[in-house]
Amino acid sequence: MNISATYAGKLIHHCGGENRGCGGAILKGEPIMRGVWYYRKFRNQINWHFECYYDQAKAYLEANPFVDKHRGGVGPPRLDLTLAQRRRRKSIQVQGSTIRRRMKEAVSMKLPGWEDRLKTLNTSYNKLAAEIKEIGGVPRKWYS
Numbered sequence: 001m002n003i004s005a006t007y008a009g010k011l012i013h014h015c016g017g018e019n020r021g022c023g024g025a026i027l028k029g030e031p032i033m034r035g036v037w038y039y040r041k042f043r044n045q046i047n048w049h050f051e052c053y054y055d056q057a058k059a060y061l062e063a064n065p066f067v068d069k070h071r072g073g074v075g076p077p078r079l080d081l082t083l084a085q086r087r088r089r090k091s092i093q094v095q096g097s098t099i100r101r102r103m104k105e106a107v108s109m110k111l112p113g114w115e116d117r118l119k120t121l122n123t124s125y126n127k128l129a130a131e132i133k134e135i136g137g138v139p140r141k142w143y144s
């Protein structure tokens with residue numbers, strides 16, 4: 001929605017939409033906040049008194065508090081770990097991806113003794129999973 005401040009060019013019958021506003025009339029020439037958006041090629045707009053816009057925006061923000069999603073760049077927020085833990089976690093992730101690749105190879109190639117090999121790989125994978133759980137949790141991508 002595009003929001004702008006302007007004046008009411010004519011009498012506006014309703015302030016706000018869907019209970020977001022006082023619902024009263026806005027007189028010609030009064031300052032208003034106007035939200036405009038397009039839906040399926042149709043132009044839609046909502047007009048508010050200045051005060052009503054402030055009130056509904058504040059209510060909306062209070063209902064949807066600030067969530068810190070990023071650390072300034074791309075990706076999830078940093079885990080709260082020491083440098084040594086960070087390095088260990090990275091190392092486990094690399095080992096884990098190696099094991100996943102070897103498991104895939106074992107299943108697809110089915111060389112002699114592949115089932116035993118898969119079991120061995122699975123054991124070490126679970127060990128790694130248990131360790132990484134302690135330092136920052138198991139990544140979503142990992143098999144469980």
Ligand SMILES: [Zn+2]
Nearest residue numbers: 015022049052
């Ligand atoms: Zn109003």
